Amino acid sequence: MNENSLFIRACKRQETERTPVWIMRQAGRYLPEYRAIREKHDFLTMCKTPELASEVTVQPIDIIKTDAAILFSDILVIPEAMGMNLDIIESQGPVFDSPIRSAKAIENLNIEGVVERLNYVMEAVKMTKEKLAGRVPLIGFSGSPWTLACYMVEGKGSKNFDIIKSFIYNEPAAAHRLLQILADSIIEYLNAKIRAGCDAVQIFDTWASILSPSDFEEFSLKYIRYICENLETGGAPVIVFAKGVSSYAKLAELKCDSLGVDWTKEIGTVRKEINGTKALQGNMDPTVLFAPKQKIREETERVLESYGTGAGHVFNLGHGILPKTPVENTQYFVECVKELSAKYHA
Amino acid sequence: MNENSLFIRACKRQETERTPVWIMRQAGRYLPEYRAIREKHDFLTMCKTPELASEVTVQPIDIIKTDAAILFSDILVIPEAMGMNLDIIESQGPVFDSPIRSAKAIENLNIEGVVERLNYVMEAVKMTKEKLAGRVPLIGFSGSPWTLACYMVEGKGSKNFDIIKSFIYNEPAAAHRLLQILADSIIEYLNAKIRAGCDAVQIFDTWASILSPSDFEEFSLKYIRYICENLETGGAPVIVFAKGVSSYAKLAELKCDSLGVDWTKEIGTVRKEINGTKALQGNMDPTVLFAPKQKIREETERVLESYGTGAGHVFNLGHGILPKTPVENTQYFVECVKELSAKYHA
Numbered sequence: 001m002n003e004n005s006l007f008i009r010a011c012k013r014q015e016t017e018r019t020p021v022w023i024m025r026q027a028g029r030y031l032p033e034y035r036a037i038r039e040k041h042d043f044l045t046m047c048k049t050p051e052l053a054s055e056v057t058v059q060p061i062d063i064i065k066t067d068a069a070i071l072f073s074d075i076l077v078i079p080e081a082m083g084m085n086l087d088i089i090e091s092q093g094p095v096f097d098s099p100i101r102s103a104k105a106i107e108n109l110n111i112e113g114v115v116e117r118l119n120y121v122m123e124a125v126k127m128t129k130e131k132l133a134g135r136v137p138l139i140g141f142s143g144s145p146w147t148l149a150c151y152m153v154e155g156k157g158s159k160n161f162d163i164i165k166s167f168i169y170n171e172p173a174a175a176h177r178l179l180q181i182l183a184d185s186i187i188e189y190l191n192a193k194i195r196a197g198c199d200a201v202q203i204f205d206t207w208a209s210i211l212s213p214s215d216f217e218e219f220s221l222k223y224i225r226y227i228c229e230n231l232e233t234g235g236a237p238v239i240v241f242a243k244g245v246s247s248y249a250k251l252a253e254l255k256c257d258s259l260g261v262d263w264t265k266e267i268g269t270v271r272k273e274i275n276g277t278k279a280l281q282g283n284m285d286p287t288v289l290f291a292p293k294q295k296i297r298e299e300t301e302r303v304l305e306s307y308g309t310g311a312g313h314v315f316n317l318g319h320g321i322l323p324k325t326p327v328e329n330t331q332y333f334v335e336c337v338k339e340l341s342a343k344y345h346a
Numbered sequence: 347m348n349e350n351s352l353f354i355r356a357c358k359r360q361e362t363e364r365t366p367v368w369i370m371r372q373a374g375r376y377l378p379e380y381r382a383i384r385e386k387h388d389f390l391t392m393c394k395t396p397e398l399a400s401e402v403t404v405q406p407i408d409i410i411k412t413d414a415a416i417l418f419s420d421i422l423v424i425p426e427a428m429g430m431n432l433d434i435i436e437s438q439g440p441v442f443d444s445p446i447r448s449a450k451a452i453e454n455l456n457i458e459g460v461v462e463r464l465n466y467v468m469e470a471v472k473m474t475k476e477k478l479a480g481r482v483p484l485i486g487f488s489g490s491p492w493t494l495a496c497y498m499v500e501g502k503g504s505k506n507f508d509i510i511k512s513f514i515y516n517e518p519a520a521a522h523r524l525l526q527i528l529a530d531s532i533i534e535y536l537n538a539k540i541r542a543g544c545d546a547v548q549i550f551d552t553w554a555s556i557l558s559p560s561d562f563e564e565f566s567l568k569y570i571r572y573i574c575e576n577l578e579t580g581g582a583p584v585i586v587f588a589k590g591v592s593s594y595a596k597l598a599e600l601k602c603d604s605l606g607v608d609w610t611k612e613i614g615t616v617r618k619e620i621n622g623t624k625a626l627q628g629n630m631d632p633t634v635l636f637a638p639k640q641k642i643r644e645e646t647e648r649v650l651e652s653y654g655t656g657a658g659h660v661f662n663l664g665h666g667i668l669p670k671t672p673v674e675n676t677q678y679f680v681e682c683v684k685e686l687s688a689k690y691h692a
Contacts, residue, residue, distance in 0.1 A: 160632070160633065162633050165633035165634075165636060166636040169641050170636070170637065210610075211631075212630075212664075213610070213611070215631070244610060245610070246592065246611045246612070246615075263558045264557070264558060264559070264590060264591070264592050265559070265592045269592075269593070285557075287506065287515070288515065290508055290511060290512040290515060290516070291512070291516065292515065292516060302560060318558075
């Protein structure tokens with residue numbers, strides 16, 4: 001049944017009667033129902049408890065009525081399963097108390113049995129699928145090797161990313177070793193998620209945005225390409241979201257189905273650039289959800305019009321929904337996409 | 347004499363025997379000679395004391411041997427001269443203790459006599475010109491109206507800029523009033539700098555990077571265009587640096603001479619996009635200066651090669667130099683540009 005869902009069909013550039021919509025970080029802090037659970041449990045405990053993770057994953061399907069669910073989790077569960085001590089404070093972001101700063105630290109990572117230690121994620125997938133009962137497809141996700149490496153080496157969020165950049169320039173062999181280890185684990189991890197029941201997977205490369213085109217090719221895209229070529233998808237669409245890239249030409253050559261687009265681009269311009277060879281996902285500015293309803297409606301229409309008519313558009317924000325976003329505006333946004341998009345599929 | 351300098355000629359797309367180079371934030375914390383002065387005076391005092399501002403402005407000419415000087419100052423001296431209490435802590439960034447959150451707060455800005463209260467900047471320009479004694483041209487700068495408004499409304503740096511975005515979406519008339527006030531002050535301010543002796547001016551739109559293309563047009567580019575059309579340059583080149591924009595087509599229509607390019611773009615691709623109608627300034631990743639010398643040399647060559655042969659390239663980093671950058675690497679980078687660029691001007 002999910003194979004015929006609007007979301008899966010749009011990812012595969014098949015015709016749909018309207019544009020499907022979901023929201024990055026839709027299971028999150030802007031929802032009072034999420035905060036009620038979060039007050040009682042810390043963030044990592046929620047990730048590691050399938051009952052809780054599945055519950056918050058399903059919340060936006062009931063409340064916001066999006067066309068796909070995305071498993072509540074965090075991209076940093078992989079380095080955590082490799083033995084790095086992770087502390088996630090939602091207001092400050094993640095912190096590793098012993099970041100990687102040497103080749104030796106990479107060799108000390110516990111890379112055997114990572115996916116077995118992440119079995120709690122697979123249990124959460126299965127429990128979520130039961131709760132969804134076929135209503136909408138379930139997306140699983142991973143960070144890209146580059147984006148995971150940024151956190152593992154910097155140890156926390158960064159303004160200038162000079163620590164990870166110094167590392168890749170001064171110790172390129174060690175950096176490539178780390179990226180390859182991550183790529184191999186990500187393949188196993190996403191394959192396991194698909195086997196557990198995920199209907200699609202998305203690779204988040206948030207920190208693509210800090211790389212020059214040549215460094216992006218060498219330190220990020222190379223490993224995303226390797227992952228895409230080695231996934232056993234069984235037909236599940238693969239979505240790649242490389243935030244902040246200036247060109248989509250090389251991304252369009254990936255063995256994937258859909259590309260995420262951040263809000264600083266014209267989605268119609270990207271569609272032309274890649275000649276419609278991939279579905280596109282995006283790309284309204286998340287802060288528009290703080291605007292009056294009339295502006296939300298206008299911006300929704302603007303993005304739909306920019307993409308234009310025909311198949312291959314999955315509506316989303318251009319980045320994750322922000323914590324203080326009004327729920328009512330989020331609901332209205334989803335209604336607008338559903339109502340306004342039909343005419344682009346006439 | 348400065349009219350015949352490499353920098354001014356390159357800004358005007360006139361032939362030069364090699365590519366000129368300067369560095370954004372070249373008068374700054376990475377230099378021990380700067381830190382020695384900074385230890386004795388707070389940041390704003392340095393901006394407001396022509397003797398000190400001119401001294402640190404000239405330092406990189408002697409130490410790094412760049413082809414242009416840029417006046418030591420801060421973009422936020424304009425809102426400070428409008429009566430907003432500013433605290434600049436270099437490790438944390440600027441803080442306004444009473445940010446603008448209403449139309450009324452805008453009306454309370456002291457917009458008469460702003461440039462008179464900024465006379466210390468003009469004195470610093472004159473003193474710097476004496477110290478430079480014609481060796482290299484002097485660049486004056488301003489933030490764009492949008493970038494200044496971001497700081498004035500957010501009150502400090504921001505991760506998501508949801509306060510300024512909420513403001514422009516919910517109170518567009520007030521936002522436009524603020525942007526127009528700033529644009530008018532910036533015109534007066536840059537004109538006064540040119541009259542005081544600046545040989546070129548640059549407009550920094552750092553936070554162009556957070557806007558969708560349509561919001562960039564409405565809330566930023568419109569006012570940059572107005573400034574460019576109303577400057578009395580007397581032939582001084584005007585450089586516009588809009589960081590993070592996805593398209594240069596509209597920037598290429600500005601009444602300006604040169605466009606800054608951040609490091610996430612291929613500068614050669616931008617040159618083609620605008621059909622060589624403006625000089626381009628940029629664009630090496632600032633973190634490359636943390637790399638071994640061989641990598642610095644290779645990346646310098648890569649940027650030169652991307653731009654290609656002929657006039658109209660001013661070498662720079664793609665953003666400001668970072669505080670911990672090794673001085674030796676910075677000197678080597680400038681040497682590399684000087685040595686390697688000659689063959690692109692054969």
